[in-house]
Every structure is written in C-alpha cells, then in structure tokens.
Amino acid sequence: MNPNAHKTKKTLFDRARLPDPLAYYAAELESLRGLGRSATxxxxxxxxxxxxLSVNLDTGAFRCRVPVCGAHGRDVLAFHMARYGIGFVAAAKALGVWSPTR
Incomplete structure (x- = not known):
C-alpha cells in the first residue's frame, strides 16, 4: 500500500448539502417547539x-441554556458530532455531505 495514499485521495465536503435545520432537529429532538427562526x-x-436547548432554524446553531451543560455549536454538523460522539469526517459522511472524489 502506498504510504502517501491518504495525501493523494481527494474528498469533497459540501456544506450546502447539510440537512435543513428544521427537518434535522424535528427528527432528532423530542418536542421541538417554536415558530420563526428559533425553537426550543x-x-x-x-x-x-x-x-x-435553543436552536436556530436558519443556521442550525444550538446552545443549551443550562450553565453546567453548556452544549453549543454552529450547525447541524456540530450537533451531530456532539450527540453521537463522532468526529468531523464520520458526522459528515453520516449526514451525506462528505464523499470521495477521483
């Protein structure tokens, strides 16, 4: 195996393909409440x-208002990483925004 194979293989990360925050959080969270651009x-x-937990339904950003928890992130990718304890690449693949190119 080529020791530099990881350097020659290209990947495509497309942030625009992240799931719609409203659809994602509605599927992931119990009792999502709110109208407009924010929900709890x-x-x-x-x-x-x-x-x-407050979520921004435009950007996907989230923040827990309980000080001892403090969970927060900028988008559904960060939420997915935190919720499932996985890294960036695994979360991006799970959400369908990471694919190898040739």
Missing amino acids: ARCPFHDDQHPS
Whole structure:
C-alpha cells in the first residue's frame, strides 16, 4: 500500500448539502417547539426536564441554556458530532455531505 495514499485521495465536503435545520432537529429532538427562526427542545446532552436547548432554524446553531451543560455549536454538523460522539469526517459522511472524489 502506498504510504502517501491518504495525501493523494481527494474528498469533497459540501456544506450546502447539510440537512435543513428544521427537518434535522424535528427528527432528532423530542418536542421541538417554536415558530420563526428559533425553537426550543429538551437538551439531549444532560437529564433535561424542561426545554433548555435553543436552536436556530436558519443556521442550525444550538446552545443549551443550562450553565453546567453548556452544549453549543454552529450547525447541524456540530450537533451531530456532539450527540453521537463522532468526529468531523464520520458526522459528515453520516449526514451525506462528505464523499470521495477521483
């Protein structure tokens, strides 16, 4: 095997192909509530009894308002990485935004 194979193989990451934040969060979170560009839900990163996770339905950004949790990120890719404990490439592949090119 070529030791430099990882350098010669190109990949394509297309941020524009990330899932629509509303559709993604509606599928991932219980009881997503809100209208317009923001919504709230119970935070999956801690034992949340009341909705404390705010999500921006335009950008996909999220933030838990509970100080001891503090989960936050800029888009659905960051949320997917945090929720499932996986890295960037694995999350990008799972969301269909990473593909090898030849």
